[in-house]
Amino acid sequence: MMTFKELMIQPTPNGFLPNLPLNGKWLESLGFTVGCGVRVTFENSCLTLTLDNGCADLMVESRNVRHRPRTILTVHSFWLTPYGFNLWDSVGLTLEYGKITIQKIVNYSTDECI
Secondary structure (H helix, E strand, O other): OOEEEEEEOEEOOOOOOEEEEEEOHHHHHOOOOOOOEEEEEEEOOEEEEEEOOOOOOEEOEEEEEOOEEEEEEEEOHHHHHHHOOOOOOEEEEEEEOOEEEEEEHHHOOHHHHO
């Protein structure tokens, strides 16, 4: 079953580069647990994150947020900027088990990425 989430591209701690931090229990419910590898692909205006321990571009990590461990997956500017994702862009996430599809809200249509 697919669900949807709306987020905004945020600045990195230095404030200059786009950054999309994904964190929380919803990541774990999609299979993105600490230590899992994630493959990043771009097609049809969508950035797709899929679980792939064999050929990982990103890793799911654990960080303390408010003194509690939190599962986190950060999509850095290295993946965002070349594909037209900029600071403060609103993005829609299509969530499936083992797969997160990211697309700008202005172009967002569930039919384009599925």
